[in-house]
Structures are given as structure tokens and as C-alpha cells.
Amino acid sequence: MDTRNYEHIIKNVNQDSIAEEIGLKAGDKVLAINDTEINDILDYYFLISDDYIELLVRKPDGQEWIIEIEKDFDEKLGLEFENPTITPMKKCHNNCIFCFVNQLPSGMRSSLYVKDDDYRLSPFYGNYVTLTNLSDDEIDRLIRYRVSPMYISVHTTNSELRKSMLKNPKAGEINSLLERFYEAGINMHGQVVLCPGVNDGEELDRTIQDLINLYPEFNSLAVVPVGTTAHREGLTQLDDVSPEIASSVISQVERYQQKFLKKYGTRFVFLADEFYLCANKQFPSFESYENFSQIDNGVGLAKKFESEVKERIKNKGISSNISGTIITGQLGARVIKRIINEIKSKFNDLEIDLEIIPIVNKFFGPQVTVTGLITGSDIIEQLKGQNLKSPIFIPDVMLKDGNTAFLDDVTFKDLQEQLNVTAIKTPVNGKDFVDIIESKGVEGND
Incomplete structure (x- = not known):
């Protein structure tokens, strides 16, 4: 198979990586490693697992570079390709009874x-x-x-x-x-x-x-x-x-x-x-x-999140009043409520005014209770017209396409415009979650 017909196009070059150091850019094409054509991502990782490699790269203007690299044998180059497998992806041959x-x-x-x-x-x-x-x-x-x-x-x-x-x-x-x-x-x-x-x-x-x-x-x-x-x-x-x-x-x-x-x-x-x-x-x-x-x-996602929140509070505490609305799924609401109640109890001298709103999943059906499958249209429908405490905090697991849109293609911008409220993305990392609600939740008190 002539794998050079496939587009081994670099999508991203990781910061502070070998690839960045040698001048590789997004849009470059990796043609061969050690004079060996690359069949797929397995070949790529196998071929770079050496302490000396030669890359054959084609730049967007057609120039071909041969780059010699000395590195630790298990050190990665820091490249991400437009196609994760480099060559065409294998499709599912099953018809599982539970297929989502x-x-x-x-x-x-x-x-x-x-x-x-x-x-x-x-x-x-x-x-x-x-x-x-x-x-x-x-x-x-x-x-x-x-x-x-x-x-x-x-x-x-x-x-x-x-x-x-x-x-x-x-x-x-x-x-x-x-x-x-x-x-x-x-x-x-x-x-x-x-x-x-x-x-x-x-x-x-x-x-x-x-x-x-x-x-x-x-x-x-x-x-x-x-x-x-x-x-x-x-x-x-x-x-x-x-x-x-x-x-x-x-x-x-x-x-x-x-x-x-x-x-x-x-x-x-x-x-x-x-x-x-x-x-x-x-x-x-x-x-x-x-x-x-x-x-x-x-x-263990919930337990890890809870532990990260507790560690963050233990190390840095909370020093300001917090206001806002936390949007979540039906199951996630139970975890978040417990965490917010603990924060309120521990810092009862502060005003922790966080409302938690669990969204009913009408898009996929109410039996779907996980946070990651909540859609923008359901959030808008169930929150529109409410007197929401601003800002509203949206878990980033609800967002796809580089954190810009929900599964139903409603964009993050659409959501803010429809609800006429500031929306803030929150990560599943507990430390970062507390950092964000403390720093951004203060804005709701201004």
C-alpha cells in the first residue's frame, strides 16, 4: 500500500515539544520516519521509539525537509494529526443491543x-x-x-x-x-x-x-x-x-x-x-x-471531584462571597448539592448564594440523567424567563467541538444570548471548579 497517498497532516504541535523546537507546524505532512513509510498511528509510535530518528516532512509550499533528531528512546515528538489514526478509521461491525x-x-x-x-x-x-x-x-x-x-x-x-x-x-x-x-x-x-x-x-x-x-x-x-x-x-x-x-x-x-x-x-x-x-x-x-x-x-469521577474540592478548600480556603447558578444533570446535582452544602457550612461567615438547577433531559429522554448528555436546547427551554442568579456555571462536559457547542449544535454563545445571562464553563477538576466559582461568582455580587 502506498501510504504517501494518505494525508499525514499535522493538526497541532504541542508547546515546548521536540516538534516545536525543530520547527514543525500545523499543516506540515510527515511522509516517512527512518526512510520507512507510515501505515498508521501504530507505525508512527513504533518508529519514533528510538533515540535517533530521521523525519521526512513536506511543508505546505511543497518543500521536503529531512530532519535528524536525537532524543530519549521513549520521548514523544509532540505531534497531533488531523486523522487520529493517520490512515482511515476502522468502523464498527456490530449492532449491539445497547448501542447508544x-x-x-x-x-x-x-x-x-x-x-x-x-x-x-x-x-x-x-x-x-x-x-x-x-x-x-x-x-x-x-x-x-x-x-x-x-x-x-x-x-x-x-x-x-x-x-x-x-x-x-x-x-x-x-x-x-x-x-x-x-x-x-x-x-x-x-x-x-x-x-x-x-x-x-x-x-x-x-x-x-x-x-x-x-x-x-x-x-x-x-x-x-x-x-x-x-x-x-x-x-x-x-x-x-x-x-x-x-x-x-x-x-x-x-x-x-x-x-x-x-x-x-x-x-x-x-x-x-x-x-x-x-x-x-x-x-x-x-x-x-x-x-x-x-x-x-x-x-470514581464524583469521589475524585469531591476530594479535589476539599483539598482546594483546605489549602486556600474561600475569602469572598459567591453568587451564581450551577447547571447540572439529575445525577450530578446530588454530588454538587452535597459539595456546596459543605462549603456553606465551613464558611458560614460568607454569603454563598449558589443555586443548583438540575436539567431534565427531554432531548434524549428523562431516563438519561448524566450531565454530559444535557443539551443546550433543554437548558434554554427550562431556564428561559427565570430570574437566574448570574453568572450561570455550565460543566464543560456538556460541550463538544472544542467547548463551543452542545450535542444539539446549540452554541455556547446562543445559550448566553437566549437566556440574557453570562455563562461560565466549569471543568470536572474540583480545584479548578472552586477557583472558577470563587473568582467568577464574585462578579454576580458587583
């Missing part, structure tokens, strides 16, 4: 309907992949490069059940693939999307027991609740995780955690925050999440 893309309403931007399942994104971006679209050559290559870590959507180790859940006959090959990766020393993390009545109960027992046998190469397992929307016409009937089911799953997983901690020194299996919120139970301790390896799966 299949539950999107019509009329959204086309990019949201793209279902990627590219194993090359897994080690670099933490994308979960099902492994059902891999050729034998790709499996061999993955093992040869010892690509780690791999984030794998397991869902169940029951081969027949997995074929049924993913609606793909290749899904039944999961156990043999995991065994091969284990023997090759590839580090893995897994996830189970828990569908009540499908892969819970004894099936979840089986999955956990099978995967712990692959420890330590199989490093951790996250269990997350199935997410359903109001747009499931013609799809497999699925039940949401109820408070009773959530409580049962917590008890089930905690038994394994206690057992594994004694035997292996790790809890191994972890639950997404939604289970504890749904069951109205306290989150486990900060230490219980160990190294937070599954935080991008919503595992």
Missing part, C-alpha cells in the same frame, strides 16, 4: 452517527473496542507491537451471549483473543455494559471470574449501567438499572472486591458512579478506587 448511537434522534450532525471501533485508538486515547473487526494480520501486528494498554468492551465472557448482545458471530471469539493478549503480555482494561436480565446476575459472576484469571495483564474491569434513550423504536427491549438492581449489583461487586483485595492486592472490578447514585448509597472511599484507571468510564 442507534438511540440518537434523527437530524443531528452526521459525525455523531459514525460508529468507530478502531483498536489503534485504544492505547492512545482510551477508546473501548470490541475486537470483532480485526483480521488475523491485525491481531498478529497488535501482539508483535505489544500494543498497551488495550481497552476492551467485553460485556460478557459467555461466547453465545456475547454474539447475541453484539449481533456479530465474531463476538464469540473474545476468550481466545484475551488469552492470546494475556500470553503476549499486553496490558488490558475491560468494561461491561450491564443490561438487566441479560448479562447481570450469574452472567456477571461468570465474566468477573473469567477475567480475574487473566490478572495482572487484565488489569481492571469497569461495570457501567446500560443507557437508554427515548429513541429506541424497533430496537431490542431493554430495562434500565433500577435502584433495587443497582443496590444488588453493588453488593455483588463488593463481595468480589473484598475477595480480590485479599488475594491479589487489588479490587480489580469497579462500578460506575451511577450505580451508587441510583441506589442512593455513599460512594466508596477515595482509596477504594486505587489508581482511578477507569475514571474515563465514570468510575
